[in-house]
Amino acid sequence: MSYPVKIIGRFSRDQKAMAAIEFAIIMPVLITIMLGGIQLVSYTNASRRVDLIVRSISEMISQAVPPSNSSTATVNAVDLHFAYDSALVTFPYVMTDAKSKGISWWQNIVINFASIKFTPTSGNCSASSDQSACNVASVVWTSTGLNSTNYRPCVVPQLPADDTSAPSSATLPRSDTSK
Template identity: 55%
Template sequence: MRPARAFLAALGRPIRRFLGAERGVAAIEFAVILPILLVLLLTGTQVVIYINASRKVGQVARSISQMVSQAKPPSDNSTTTATVNALDLHFSFDAAMVIFPYLLNDAKRQNLSWWGDISINYASIAFLKGNATCNDPADQSACYTANVVWTSTGTAQPYGANYRPCSTPQLPADNTAAPSRTALPRSVFGPATLIVIDVVFNFTPTLGSKFFPAIKIARSAYVQPRYASLINYDTTNNDGIATKCPGY
């Protein structure tokens, strides 16, 4: 009996040590949890980058609209209409590199030129009242027709045509509707003119891009001219970046 007891006692010692050991359990738990933690960390990083990109796209639209809206009429007061030319549009377009520096790295990563990684479009809008007796302070979209004065048909269109077309009145849309090249928010309709900047950027995750599709970020800015009744386009030395619409 003694040899059997001694054998069982000798066998029981490593079993008790195994059952009481915590190092192995901790290692197993860490091996199971580590992939989940890495996924959460990488996902959180991508979400932060996306949020920042979304903010920057909106900032590009607002900043460029402010640049163009500050065009001034002639100093001799011969007209209240101001003009911008191709050089002005190229200058403000290139400002996107400074406002949104992530664009440069993202374009390089995808083997693209930076202007081929973002769509920036310009348009000047004139509102014409269709009915003299129409007057709805809450919603004037039924009283006015929104016509495109000029549009940037010559800027890069990497995600399909996003410029606002000539000879097609812009339709009123809900203020919360997504930006559209053929519509304007109802709240901007009225006795005025607008500069509209439409920016589209496809956010491609830096990790897992083969498994996750790009996310479209579209932002638009609507600004009234600061010093002029209308901002038109000067076609002198035009290189094709913009087109002046018929009638203007």
């Protein structure tokens, strides 16, 4: 007889019920730890996927070639459309969630793009630890996204905000070169 079978047999023959009480006390704790670990891994994977998408989009935009008659590169909606399509691969639950809501998958996710231009406030800015004091951030163009009312309007200058601040369409993370 194998060792696990002996343990199960001994557990079932125990008349004192101590093993059952220990099992009843420890099992909920172990299940809670296991489910918490699964949620932590899911959150970490989702955060990593969003970071990879943002990096891919920023690399694509930074490598855009300007037209021959301009020194400024342009990006259009066709160039950025892959971000919506990549949502299906990156977050496979988007389709299931959209189906349960009775909407199309592309209506279940909002992706906004904005181009920010930094204009120096003066030629000799001495605020080296906070470059946001030396530049004004203006939105050059913005996409409205699908089903979105929270986009960066072009007429509002972007204000510096701490990294711990809540996301806002009127703020950008503060530049801190002291770290």
